[in-house]
Amino acid sequence: MRMKLNKLTETGYALRVRSGAKAPISACLPWRATSVNRWSIVSSHWRPASSLPFGLRPLSAMTEEAPMQIIQLTATECTPTVEFDFVAHRFSLRGESWPENAAAFYRPLQSALESWQPQASQAAEVNIDLSYFNSSSTKMLFGLFDQFNRLAQSGCTIVLNWFYDAEDDVSEEFGEELSLDFTALTVKLHAEQRQ
Known part of the structure; x- marks a missing residue:
């Protein structure tokens, strides 16, 4: 399974998982997944929840x-x-x-x-x-x-x-x-x- 960061808009990012399979988010991000770092799945994209760590927070925020x-x-x-x-x-x-x-x-x-x-x-x-x-x-x-x-x-x-x-x-x-x-x-x- 291969993961990469795709720019979705000028202010936001999402992690795309090829083949739509679930994968541990900590495998490719520069922080460890904790209860504070919540993610939600919409179709085959990982989208950040409102409590994202700084690394992928929209700059507009x-x-x-x-x-x-x-x-x-x-x-x-x-x-x-x-x-x-x-x-x-x-x-x-x-x-x-x-x-x-x-x-x-x-x-x-x-x-x-x-x-x-x-x-x-x-x-x-x-x-x-x-x-x-x-x-x-x-x-x-x-x-x-x-x-x-x-x-x-x-x-x-x-x-x-x-x-x-x-x-x-x-x-x-x-x-x-x-x-x-x-x-x-x-x-x-x-x-x-x-x-």
Whole structure:
């Protein structure tokens, strides 16, 4: 059985299951299915219920009427833990990032950050602690960092804390390059002893 994400409208997404068979939704989504993540079936399409986790919520639902507060996604084998706290101005990604479709995972985060930008007036802290990330995740991470960089250029103080294994030279160099590519951000490198 093969699953893929199909764009249904400009504001909504649905998961299509080929052959119309039921499948565990956790098999292809960047979060674990819980009682909070309810899905309903209409013909051969999975359609999100009103209590969808952020990842597939229609962007039209994120308006000034309902200001964003916290986005939390639990880590899976191939996606990081996400904690975007728009009230406290703290944003973190922890774990590994190698989803099959990095754009589907990161674009909703970028959209949320984009809609938050006009409200940003204080200092913000970005904590990145990724033990592994693939090239498609790198591209999406650079998109997030670029958004934070634009915020910093507009007058906000943004500190990007880059956590890495002390024995991982590649990750250390990546963190150093961030400070060269995104000059408006205050990039701090944090070497940690990991097993």
